[in-house]
Amino acid sequence: MTEIKHHAYLFDATRCIDCRACMVACSVENNIEMDKTRIWVAGLGVTGEYPNLQRGTMVYHCMHCEHPDCMSACPVGAYTKAEDGPVSYNPDVCIGCRYCMNACPFGVPHFDYDKGIIDGAFIDKCTFCPQRIYNGQEPACVATCPTDALEYGDRDELIQRAHERIAAHPDRYIDHVYGEHENGGTSYLIISHVPFKDLGLPELPETPINEVSEKVMEMTIPFALSWGAVLTAVSAGVAMYDNNKKKNGKSAEEKKAEEPK
Amino acid sequence: MTQTISRRDFLKIGAAAVGALAVGAMLPPKVAEAARAAGTIDSQGNGYVHSMCEMCVWRCGLIAKVVDGKVVKLDGNPEHPHSRGNLCPRGQSGLMNTYDPDRVLTPLVRVGKRGEGLFRQASWDEALDLVASKMTEIKDKYGAEAMVFSSTHNLSQPLFENLLYAFGSPNYGTQRSLCFNAMIVSNLMTYGMEEPERIYDDKLKYIILTGRNLLEAISTSETHDLIMAIDRGAKVVYLDPRYTKTASKATEWLPIKPGMDLAFHLALLNVVIGERLYNRWFVEQHTVGFDELKKEVARYTPEWAAPLTGIPAETITRIAHELADAAPHVLVHNGWRTSNFINSFHTQRAISILNALMGNWNVTMTAAAAEGAGLGAPPQPPYPRVSTLRLDGVPWKYPIVPFKIGVFQELRDNIVKGDPYQAHGWFISRQNPIMSLPDRAKTLEAFGKMDFIATVDIIMNDTAWFSDVVLPEASYLERYDPLLPVGDKAFIRQPVIEPQGEAKSALWIYKQLGTKLGLGDFFQYEDEEDYLRQQLKPLGASLEEVKKKGYAEMPEGEPAGFTWSTPSGKIELYSDTLAKVGFSGVPTWEEPPQPKEDQFYLLTGKVAQSTQFGTQNNQLLHKYSDEPRLWMNARTAANLGLATDDWVEVTSEVGQIHIKLLATEAIRPDCVYMTPGYGHLSKGLTTAFGVGASSSVLHVTYADPISGGQALSQTFVTVKKA
Numbered sequence: 001m002t003e004i005k006h007h008a009y010l011f012d013a014t015r016c017i018d019c020r021a022c023m024v025a026c027s028v029e030n031n032i033e034m035d036k037t038r039i040w041v042a043g044l045g046v047t048g049e050y051p052n053l054q055r056g057t058m059v060y061h062c063m064h065c066e067h068p069d070c071m072s073a074c075p076v077g078a079y080t081k082a083e084d085g086p087v088s089y090n091p092d093v094c095i096g097c098r099y100c101m102n103a104c105p106f107g108v109p110h111f112d113y114d115k116g117i118i119d120g121a122f123i124d125k126c127t128f129c130p131q132r133i134y135n136g137q138e139p140a141c142v143a144t145c146p147t148d149a150l151e152y153g154d155r156d157e158l159i160q161r162a163h164e165r166i167a168a169h170p171d172r173y174i175d176h177v178y179g180e181h182e183n184g185g186t187s188y189l190i191i192s193h194v195p196f197k198d199l200g201l202p203e204l205p206e207t208p209i210n211e212v213s214e215k216v217m218e219m220t221i222p223f224a225l226s227w228g229a230v231l232t233a234v235s236a237g238v239a240m241y242d243n244n245k246k247k248n249g250k251s252a253e254e255k256k257a258e259e260p261k
Numbered sequence: 262m263t264q265t266i267s268r269r270d271f272l273k274i275g276a277a278a279v280g281a282l283a284v285g286a287m288l289p290p291k292v293a294e295a296a297r298a299a300g301t302i303d304s305q306g307n308g309y310v311h312s313m314c315e316m317c318v319w320r321c322g323l324i325a326k327v328v329d330g331k332v333v334k335l336d337g338n339p340e341h342p343h344s345r346g347n348l349c350p351r352g353q354s355g356l357m358n359t360y361d362p363d364r365v366l367t368p369l370v371r372v373g374k375r376g377e378g379l380f381r382q383a384s385w386d387e388a389l390d391l392v393a394s395k396m397t398e399i400k401d402k403y404g405a406e407a408m409v410f411s412s413t414h415n416l417s418q419p420l421f422e423n424l425l426y427a428f429g430s431p432n433y434g435t436q437r438s439l440c441f442n443a444m445i446v447s448n449l450m451t452y453g454m455e456e457p458e459r460i461y462d463d464k465l466k467y468i469i470l471t472g473r474n475l476l477e478a479i480s481t482s483e484t485h486d487l488i489m490a491i492d493r494g495a496k497v498v499y500l501d502p503r504y505t506k507t508a509s510k511a512t513e514w515l516p517i518k519p520g521m522d523l524a525f526h527l528a529l530l531n532v533v534i535g536e537r538l539y540n541r542w543f544v545e546q547h548t549v550g551f552d553e554l555k556k557e558v559a560r561y562t563p564e565w566a567a568p569l570t571g572i573p574a575e576t577i578t579r580i581a582h583e584l585a586d587a588a589p590h591v592l593v594h595n596g597w598r599t600s601n602f603i604n605s606f607h608t609q610r611a612i613s614i615l616n617a618l619m620g621n622w623n624v625t626m627t628a629a630a631a632e633g634a635g636l637g638a639p640p641q642p643p644y645p646r647v648s649t650l651r652l653d654g655v656p657w658k659y660p661i662v663p664f665k666i667g668v669f670q671e672l673r674d675n676i677v678k679g680d681p682y683q684a685h686g687w688f689i690s691r692q693n694p695i696m697s698l699p700d701r702a703k704t705l706e707a708f709g710k711m712d713f714i715a716t717v718d719i720i721m722n723d724t725a726w727f728s729d730v731v732l733p734e735a736s737y738l739e740r741y742d743p744l745l746p747v748g749d750k751a752f753i754r755q756p757v758i759e760p761q762g763e764a765k766s767a768l769w770i771y772k773q774l775g776t777k778l779g780l781g782d783f784f785q786y787e788d789e790e791d792y793l794r795q796q797l798k799p800l801g802a803s804l805e806e807v808k809k810k811g812y813a814e815m816p817e818g819e820p821a822g823f824t825w826s827t828p829s830g831k832i833e834l835y836s837d838t839l840a841k842v843g844f845s846g847v848p849t850w851e852e853p854p855q856p857k858e859d860q861f862y863l864l865t866g867k868v869a870q871s872t873q874f875g876t877q878n879n880q881l882l883h884k885y886s887d888e889p890r891l892w893m894n895a896r897t898a899a900n901l902g903l904a905t906d907d908w909v910e911v912t913s914e915v916g917q918i919h920i921k922l923l924a925t926e927a928i929r930p931d932c933v934y935m936t937p938g939y940g941h942l943s944k945g946l947t948t949a950f951g952v953g954a955s956s957s958v959l960h961v962t963y964a965d966p967i968s969g970g971q972a973l974s975q976t977f978v979t980v981k982k983a
Contacts, residue, residue, distance in 0.1 A: 015488050017476040017506050019869035020885040024353035027881060028334050034880055046504060050894060050926040051516050055509035143336055146347045146481050147488040169494070 006187070007085035007133055008155035009142065010162055011058065013043075013192035013199060014172060015149035018057045022141035022150060026061070029129060029140035036110070038062075038126045039141060042200035056194035058201070059150070061141070062087060062108045062126035063179065064187035067208035073103030078123075085155065085187045086128035096122040105183060105202050105209060155187055162191050184208030292739075292756040293330060295790070299808035306330035311338060311811025313745065313754040315737035316351035316358070317872045318414055319343055319480045320745060322811065323352065325738065325757040332356045332738055332757050338811060342482060342747055349479040350870050354881035359736040359758070363720050363878055363947055366762025369731040375708070376727050378944055383730075385763060385773070392688075392730055393777035395713040396428070399686040405429035406649040406682065409672065412690040416742035416754065417767035419638075420784065421690055422665075424771050426644040427780040431651045432684065434669040436873075439697055442666060442970035444599040447609030450661070450836045451617070453826030458629040459592055461486035463493065465625055467587035469580070470499045471522050471612065473596040476507040478867035496587075498580055500525065502864060503892070503934055504927035513580075516929050519862045519974050520602040520853035521570040526593075526611035527850060528566035529581045530558040533618055538585035540620030547823055548617055550835020550847065557847045588619040592626070598867075600970025603963055604851040611848040617832045628821035635815055636744055636751060637798040639785040650681050659969045660842040668969030670962050673698055676707040684710065690717040690767065691734070693724045695942065696874035699960030699971055700915045717770055720878060721945025733764045740766035741789035744796050750812040751800065753793070768792055844967050856931065856977035861893075863913065863976040864934040865956045874938045877949035889953030890923035892934040893980065898924035901980070908983040911954075913976050914961050918954035919983045933980060 023039045032038060043057040064087045071079035071087065078094040081087050089109075100109045100123060109123045129139040133152075137143060142152040151158065159180055166173040178196050179186035182204040192199055293306060302308035306329050314321040314335075322341020326334040335355055339346035348355075368388030373379025383391075399407050410425035411434030412418060425433055437445065445455045461483070468490065475487050491497060491510055499511035500522060508514040517525060533539050534555050544551050563574035563581075570577075584591055593615045599605055616626055653672035655662045662668060673694070676684045687708075698704045708714060708727050716728040725731045734740075739760040744751040760766075765773075772784035786792040794804050802813035827833045840846035856862055870886040871877055877886075891909060893901075903909060905924045910917060911933070920935065928934055939953025963972040 014510075015492065017479075017484070017488070017510070017869070019350055019477070019479060021348060021350040021353050021869075023885050024350045024881050025348075027884070028353060028356065031333075034884055037884075046509070046925065046927045048926065050504075050896070050928075050930070051514070053504045053509070053514075053926055055504070055506070137336075140334070143346065144348050144353055146349050146479060146484050147476075148485070149488075 004133075004154045005084060006155040007128060008064070008153065008158050008187040008189060009139070010151045010153070010158040011060070011188065011190045012149050012151075012165070013056060013058055013190065013194065015147045016057065016059060017147055017149070018059075019146060020059075021144045021146055022059055025140040025144040026126075029132070030127065032124075036112070036124060038124060043194075044198045044200075047198070054194065056192070056198045058190065058192070058199040059141075060106065060188065060190075060200075062128075062188070063106050064126075064128060065183055065208075066185035066187070067183065067210050069103040069105060069183075069208075069210045070100035070109055072210035073099040075099065086130065086133075087187075088127060088130070089123055089125060091122070094122050098122075103210075105204055155189075158189055162189055166191060181206040184211075292759045295756075295808065296327075299805045301809055302327055310755065310757045311753070311809075312738070312757055313341075313742075313752055314344070314348065314352045314355060315415070315742075315754070316349075316355050316876065317480075319482075320416075320752075321348055321352055321481050322752060323348060323355075324811075325356075327757060330758060332359065337481070340750075340811065341752060344481050345485065347481050347485065349481050349484075350885060351479075351872055351876060351879075351882065352481070354876075354879050356738060357879045357881040358719065358876070359738045359761070361720055361878060361880070363945060364736075364761060364764070365718065365721055365725065365731055365733040365945075366764055368733060368763070371729045375714075375729070376705075376942075378721075378726055380731065385765070388730055388732060389773050389777055392715045392732070392774060395715075395729075396686060396688070396778060399712065400428070403683070403685050404649065405647070406431055406652075407685040408432070409434065409652070409676065409684050409687045410689075411435065411669070411672075411687070411692055411694060413692045415691055415767075416745060417771070419743065420768060420771040423641065423783040424688075424775055424778075424780070426647075427775065427783040428778060429645045429647055431647045431649055431664075432653070432672060433651075433664070433667055434653070434672050434692075434694070435665070435667055436669065436692065436697060437666045438600070438662075438668045438670060438964070438969045439699075439971050439973070441597055441599045442662065442668070442968040443601075443605035443609045443965055444595045444597070445666065446661060446663075446968035446970075447606055447613050448595070449663070450839055451610060451613040451827070451833055454628060456595070456629060457626045459483070459594070460625050460627060461490050461592075462625070464590045465490050465495050465592060467584055467591040468495060468497045469584065469591075469593045470497060470507065470511070471526070471594065471596050471608070472501050472599075472601070473594045474501065474505045474507045474866055475594075476510060477505055477869050478597065479869050496583065502862070502929040502932045503866065505866070506869075508927075515570075515572050515576070518569065518571045518929070519864065519932060520604065520855070521566075522601075523604045523608040523611060523848070523850065524561070524566040524569040525572060525577065526608060526615060527558055527561035527848065528563045528570075528577045529584065529615060530554070530611060530618070530848075531561045532563060532578055532581035533585055533615070534558055536581075538581065539618035540588060543620030543622070544618060544834075547622065548832045548834050549829045550833060553835040554614065554847045557845075557849060561850065584615075584619065589621040589624040591619050591621055592616070593619070598973070600965060600968065600972060601974040602853040602972045603965050603975065604853050605970055605972065606965050606967040607845075607848040607851060609968075614834050614848065617834065622823065622832075623821060630746060630748075630818050634818065635746055635799065636796045637800075639792065639795050641783045641785060652676065652681070652684060653969075655969070659964075659967075661838065661844075661967065662969045666969075668964055669694070670698055670971050671964055671969065673704055673707045674962060676710055677703060679710070686713040687711050688715050689724055689728070693718075693722045693874045695723040695727060696938065696955065696957055699957060699962045699973070699976075701955060701957045702916060703962070704957075717767065719764065721943050722875065723941055723943045723946075726943035726945055732770055733762065734770065735760040735764040735766050739764060741768060741793060742766070743768075744793060744807075744813070746815055749815050749817040751796075751807075751815050752812045753807050755808055839967075853972075854975060854977075860977040860979055862932040862974060863911075863956070863959055863978045864928075864932050864974055865937045866934065868936050871936070871938050877938050877941065877952065878946040880948050883948050883952075888921070889936050889939040890921045891980070892923050892925050892928045894928050894930040894932075895924040895926050897930045898922065903980075903982060909980050910983040911959060911978050911980050913959040913978045916958035918958050920954040922980075933978065
């Protein structure tokens with residue numbers, strides 16, 4: 001393997017056999033709890049009518065976008081995009097607002113509702129296995145893949161490899177490398193024999209969403225301040241109402257219960 | 262699986278398991294000591310250890326990451342030809358078998374009624390004394406043949422065989438007749454070997470897979486080979502009544518009618534021979550019996566096969582042409598679980614012969630090295646002579662089935678019948694016959710005939726649950742097994758961590774039991790390491806070096822030539838051996854039974870997330886498995902008023918189950934399918950118990966009369982709303 005300037009994955013849907021070795025490998029490598037996962041199977045599965053059938057599935061995890069929407073949406077800077085590719089998440093600063101979940105066009109960040117705010121670490125997603133890639137190993141999901149459906153390497157090289165493979169078998173592949181340009185580019189690249197929307201992938205413009213969203217997000221602080229003022233007023237009003245109720249001695253429900261039947 | 266199980270965390274389990282093992286911890290830490298001596302683990306108990314997977318029988322090489330004396334990750338060993346750096350989901354999940362909270366960690370002796378699940382802990386000494394005294398009592402009273410031994414293919418099997426042959430029992434049950442007897446016996450009759458090795462090189466152009474669901478029943482390197490062959494543009498024709506994941510990657514999927522694979526392959530032979538498309542030079546030089554074959558297959562035209570198989574005659578003819586055009590770079594795969602119908606032996610013979618006619622020997626097929634060849638072994642005396650009849654009908658009913666293979670379902674049937682004599686004891690290792698044999702009610706009946714049952718296992722599998730004594734084996738990450746030569750290397754399985762609790766290796770258990778039975782001469786090794794040293798002796802390699810590298814270099818065997826260990830020394834298209842015992846010497850048509858109008862073929866098969874009947878309790882595999890449901894064609898289901906997730910009652914001649922339905926386009930309308938290995942009886946399997954239903958409850962026992970293979974798809978069922 002040549003030097004990797006920009007870490008990336010290439011997923012080839014024609015090779016994936018949906019065996020889920022990657023999912024188990026990720027669970028073990030990252031010590032994921034038994035009811036959680038960082039990798040999912042997506043896609044329509046078997047389509048058509050017997051006996052004219054087709055199958056399209058994809059495994060995916062964090063796409064490690066070049067312009068991560070999670071990062072733009074995060075009000076506290078819990079996400080970072082490394083120059084060499086990985087998008088990482090810092091649980092220590094996360095406040096659990098879940099904006100990133102709404103912002104991610106791929107639905108990747110997951111909130112841990114069991115842990116709650118006190119336990120910390122609210123969001124879970126693929127880390128790109130830094131403990132492996134910076135020690136000369138492939139990410140766990142890639143290393144174990146029995147059919148080389150998942151490959152790992154330098155982003156430019158993988159893009160080139162993807163185009164070469166498509167060119168060698170134009171009858172087999174759709175002539176497109178998903179993630180080369182979508183949303184300004186991702187570090188999880190996908191080639192496929194079925195339409196990308198059948199794999200569950202959104203149609204995204206080449207301009208990153210967050211070029212738009214960041215403009216909106218710039219508004220969030222003044223917006224939050226003014227919305228905060230409104231909320232404070234409302235809550236003061238509610239408190240006054242409650243106090244008035246207590247002065248009357250009885251709540252509306254209690255009064256209702258006493259009404260003659 | 263959608264439902265979640267109790268949340269657990271590996272390291273926590275590992276810590277708890279180690280914590281619970283005060284007794285084991287008192288023993289000297291031999292594993293760590295040896296690992297440190299070999300330089301694989303540092304003084305803190307951290308490091309990487311090379312070993313071999315045992316989540317199926319493919320035996321991939323693995324590298325285990327050990328932190329603080331606990332195994333935390335397994336990766337494929339790039340140097341091992343079976344893994345090439347990869348592991349399948351089962352291999353990846355292997356450490357969860359070891360850290361299964363349901364592990365049996367001390368010997369157990371039954372105190373309640375059989376099947377009630379009440380046991381008390383016992384010391385090894387007490388448990389082994391009990392097993393030895395019961396076995397001796399049965400031998401003294403009824404003869405050694407009254408003890409049945411059964412085990413499934415594994416690396417310590419030679420020592421298991423020592424135990425039974427030295428004890429003097431002819432009764433040996435293996436899994437093979439429930440799996441691939443048809444293929445093995447067919448290859449023995451044709452090539453004089455059990456299974457030729459397959460070669461997927463760059464030139465391979467055409468592959469026919471007959472129900473070999475290689476992309477779900479994963480053999481890591483061969484699965485990789487197939488995907489890469491497809492990538493390079495090889496054509497794959499796949500026959501299966503189900504649209505499996507393999508079907509979805511094949512160039513052509515033929516949803517053939519079950520039981521009719523033989524008709525398809527006979528028709529291919531008809532075209533290949535009729536149109537003289539075979540390799541004439543190869544056939545003349547290297548085969549015998551071509552004329553008899555030619556005469557027999559003349560009547561099996563594609564037009565004859567079309568209505569039987571449901572595949573148009575033109576398609577069959579075209580495939581025969583394409584196959585011959587691509588020869589010799591073609592592979593007609595025998596398949597693995599090949600015993601499906603009573604005609605499966607002839608199907609396998611037709612496939613073996615088709616390869617020979619393509620002249621692909623030493624191109625895409627070659628001789629496989631024998632297991633254990635080239636290694637040393639401890640000395641041992643000859644086995645006592647045994648002249649008692651075997652209960653499984655070999656060879657008196659099945660004259661050409663090898664002794665080592667046997668006919669397990671017939672063994673069980675004759676235990677129930679007490680014919681030709683009554684068996685009284687059963688010693689079982691690494692096997693779960695309650696789940697794997699067809700007709701579970703009958704297997705339980707056979708268990709009821711036993712005065713004594715002992716089982717060696719790592720968890721409380723169903724068979725252990727119904728046993729009198731359970732002997733806890735160390736998991737494959739905790740023990741040594743004999744070395745396995747692959748190509749020019751002999752690979753090691755060695756302990757990666759200390760055995761938990763009082764679990765022991767099979768090498769240790771068999772030796773101790775053998776010694777207590779007075780058969781110590783058959784186990785002339787001090788301990789596991791001594792056994793391996795004796796194996797390594799001819800190679801001149803030290804155990805420490807092998808432990809560190811993961812393998813010993815071996816002189817590579819001679820490349821296979823053009824001779825075969827058949828009576829004629831050639832590939833036998835016509836087999837005199839078969840003819841002499843009254844079977845057809847060439848493959849011939851046998852009509853398999855078909856379901857009645859309101860019945861379905863019951864198909865079973867494999868998924869990538871489980872192996873047979875022993876891995877369903879692995880929490881990691883459970884996590885990523887689909888919910889086990891009964892597949893039915895969507896239109897058929899709609900006609901019956903059934904929808905996905907409806908509970909249905911499935912009834913065969915011998916049993917009934919309740920299971921959820923999956924209405925899908927991916928199966929023939931006359932078939933239903935279920936994944937075997939679910940519906941466990943043992944409540945000692947806390948993850949697997951209560952999940953799905955068992956196909957073994959429904960399977961009717963039929964043996965192919967030639968190979969003895971259980972006709973696993975010859976069970977017909979009715980389905981209605983529960």
